[in-house]
Amino acid sequence: xxxxxxxxxxxxxxxxxxxxxxxxxxxxxxxxxxxxxxxxxxxxxxxxxxxxxxxxxxxxxxxxxxxxxxxxxxxxxxxxxxxxxxxxxxxxxxxxxxxxxxxxxxxxxxxxxxxxxxxxxxxxxxxxxxxxxxxxxxxxxxxxxxxxxxxxxxxxxxxxxxxxxxxxxxxxxxxxxxxxxxxxxxxxxxxxxxxxxxxxxxxxxxxxxxxxxxxxxxxxxxxxxxxxxxxxxxxxxxxxxxxxxxxxxxxxxxxxxxxxxxxxxxxxxxx
Numbered sequence: 001x002x003x004x005x006x007x008x009x010x011x012x013x014x015x016x017x018x019x020x021x022x023x024x025x026x027x028x029x030x031x032x033x034x035x036x037x038x039x040x041x042x043x044x045x046x047x048x049x050x051x052x053x054x055x056x057x058x059x060x061x062x063x064x065x066x067x068x069x070x071x072x073x074x075x076x077x078x079x080x081x082x083x084x085x086x087x088x089x090x091x092x093x094x095x096x097x098x099x100x101x102x103x104x105x106x107x108x109x110x111x112x113x114x115x116x117x118x119x120x121x122x123x124x125x126x127x128x129x130x131x132x133x134x135x136x137x138x139x140x141x142x143x144x145x146x147x148x149x150x151x152x153x154x155x156x157x158x159x160x161x162x163x164x165x166x167x168x169x170x171x172x173x174x175x176x177x178x179x180x181x182x183x184x185x186x187x188x189x190x191x192x193x194x195x196x197x198x199x200x201x202x203x204x205x206x207x208x209x210x211x212x213x214x215x216x217x218x219x220x221x222x223x224x225x226x227x228x229x230x231x232x233x234x235x236x237x238x239x240x241x242x243x244x245x246x247x248x249x250x251x252x253x254x255x256x257x258x259x260x261x262x263x264x265x266x267x268x269x270x271x
Contacts, residue, residue: 008195
């Protein structure tokens with residue numbers, strides 16, 4: 001990422017998190033329709049950590065572009081009949097947790113939030129494209145809405161460098177192609193940086209240039225229409241109905257996957 005772009009990102013996110021509040025908080029209601037993808041992300045996170053725990057007894061985890069409290073976005077781990085609080089999950093698995101972000105304001109608030117809940121984590125101001133970590137360092141690197149702010153040709157080799165050879169990267173990202181989402185972005189330019197670039201379907205091939213294993217799953221195609229019923233008792237009925245339609249369409253017509261709003265990526269085996 002060019003230095004000018006990095007300065008724009010820092011400025012935007014410092015303003016976004018000014019005074020300890022997220023200026024995009026009002027947009028959270030729109031993310032209600034992503035509940036399936038959120039749960040899938042949690043399940044995959046749990047699966048990866050459980051596998052590492054069996055091998056090593058503990059894990060070193062990096063929250064890549066953590067914002068003010070990205071660990072909280074995981075909510076609960078739904079890997080059993082009884083949902084598990086994420087902080088209890090970290091503690092049980094003896095996870096060492098590090099969060100990095102390019103925004104000093106975000107890191108300042110993340111440290112305060114962690115202290116409030118007695119969460120043992122280390123937060124650092126750092127450029128995700130040029131970290132200061134040693135090679136082959138992390139068991140799991142995860143992030144939510146971070147890759148599309150970065151230059152792939154810079155961040156992907158850096159992820160491969162700091163990830164252990166048997167480690168995993170897990171990312172939750174927006175896609176570019178859906179016309180409804182693109183229209184929404186067009187009318188709300190103030191809510192995003194001018195340099196961000198939601199993922200294109202061709203970007204998957206670029207990821208394969210740096211990682212031997214690239215798995216992904218897309219979400220949110222027809223379920224966007226469920227938001228029409230957001231303030232009605234029928235909202236979750238229609239959300240579940242359209243989620244099932246999405247599952248069918250993505251399976252029957254794989255070419256539609258690129259029109260999903262959300263993609264969850266797992267990257268393994270760096271070259």
